[in-house]
Amino acid sequence: MNKQKIFVLDTNVLLHDHLCIYNFQDNDVVIPIVVLEELDQFKKGNDLINFQARQFARELDKLAADSMFKDGLPLGDGHGKLFVATGKPYPEEMMESFTEKTPDHRILAIALFIGKKFSKRQTVLITKDVNLRMKAKSLxxxxxxxETDKVKDIGILEHGVTVYDNFDESLIRALYEKNAVPRHDFPLSDGELFANQYFVLKSGSQSVLAHVDSVNQVVARVEKHHAFGIEPRNAEQTFALHALLNPDIKLVSLTGKAGTGKTLLALAAALSLNKQYNEILLARPIVPLSNRDIGFLPGDVKDKIGPYMLPLFDNLSVIKGKFGPQSKENLIIDEMQRTERLVISPLAYIRGRSLSDVFFIVDEAQNLTPHEVKTIITRAGEGTKMVFTGDVHQIDTPYLDMQSNGLAYLTDRMKGQDIFAHVNLVKGERSYLAELASDLL
Structure with a gap:
């Protein structure tokens, strides 16, 4: 029996990862012709999903050969073959349940046909659509x-500050007296600690905030600092500001529920460092509400995207509200906006811009795919710092979840790298009402 499997791909898989056809080892990959039809509808536009569609079209064009419609096109060493399957008639069992010939049902018909034709091989439909998976299983x-880019362990995204109780009092005193102790003198093993990890050490009534400084190979004390009028209200926010202000850390991910201060802290840190960067960019992906495109909104382009950018302007207003209208700080912010050194924009509008000497904040990063996050980070030039913020429990795109979104993927893959730090903010600081609603509703 041929042990190689046959994977039939849905459209949303290609829009999630345009290079997915190379991730099925030595198994064969089938793309239904209806998938190519659907991809045509996504090729035009400036959103990241449109970019994925165009990239896959280019990838398929590079491979273009008549064999993919007949005997299959080899995808290279260690890979199987690529097939494009044309439309197939509806089998009787489908007609009983799914009479309407939608694109999803046409994909199902092709998958069923292949499964019967190659009955000695295992045929698997790969889709990020839960409903389509249920329909397939019913047949x-x-x-x-x-599953390729799914995070296996999301513990780092769900837990707040790590606390070590009953710790050695002499080491706590040493951290206060010397601000740091050599890494090799620290009693915790390498398996327990990693680069730029943050934690609290406690012994009775004594406690200290600390982190692993991988550059100097020490465990250092973390002091409480404020940034552009914003002061941390808890240990998590203190750690977040430390990572945001640390010049040795070039990539930061901040996760946590609404109201924990992720975006506010990132923006405050960027403003406090404005002299060190040519530009501060604050962007977020546009995810239309209720599956309605922004085209239904009235007005010109600025009017249409304005509602999606309001949360970012709200954070800026909070910072400006810490100072008087004619304060030096507010004048700095107004001047930076006037000269476009401080730009708040949809993420798609940032594409193609130079990212050298930039403090770049990407808000709502849980709505990005792993490939989209990679595309953004790989465009970082010299002197650039990137910060990704988001709540992995509030994903607004239909084909991402806690394990497959770009923010979780970034945090999982970068953990332990010398230039990366992650902080998960647990305690809400917006108001008691907001905290209660986040926990109970």
Missing amino acids: GLQAEDY
Whole structure:
């Protein structure tokens, strides 16, 4: 029996990762012709999903050969073959349940046809659409999510500050007296600590905030600092500001529920460092509400995107509210906006811009795919710092979840790198009402 599997791909998998066809090892990959039809509808536009569609079209064009419609096109060493399957007639069992010939049902018909034609091989439909997976299983067809870039352990995204109780009092005193102790003198093993990890050490009534300084190979004390009028209200926010202000840390991810101060802290840190960067960019992906495109909103482009950018302007208003209208700080902010050294914009509008000597904050990063996050980071030039913020429990795109979103993927893959730090903010600081609603509703 041929042990190689046959994977039939849905459109949303290609829009999630345009290079996914190379991630199925030596198994064969089938793209239904209806998927190519659907991709045509996504090729025009400035959103990241449109970019994915165009990139896959280019990738397929590089491979273009008549063999992919007949005997299959080899994808290279260690890979199987790529096939494009044309439309197939509806089998009787489908007609009983799914009479309407939608694109999803046409994909199901092709997958069922392939499963019967190659009955000695295992045929699997790969889709990020939960409903389509359920429909496939109702017909006896195996269906799975696209697992390649899923995070296996999301513990780092769910827990707040690590606390070590009953710690050695002499080391706590040494951190206060010397501000740092050599890494090799620290009693915790390498398996427990990693680069730029933040934690609290306690012994009775004594406690100290600390982090692993991988540049100097020490465990250093973390002091409480404020940034442009914003002061940390808890240990997590103190750690977040430390990472944001640390010049040795070039990439930061901040996770946490609404009201924990992720974006506010990032923006305050950027403003306090404004002399060190040519530009501060604050961007977020536009995810239309209720599956309605922004085109339905009245007005010109600025009017349409304005509602999506309001949360970012709200954070800026909070910072400006810490000072008087004619204060030096507010004048700095107004001047930076006037000269476009401080730019708040949809993420798609940032594409193609130079990212050298920039403090770049990407808000709502949980709505990005892993590939989109990679595309953004790989464009960082010299002197640039990137900060990704978001709540992995509030994902607004239909084909991402806690394990497959770009923010979780970034945090999982970068953990332990010398230039990366992650802080998960747990305690809400917006108001008691907001905290209660976040926990109970």
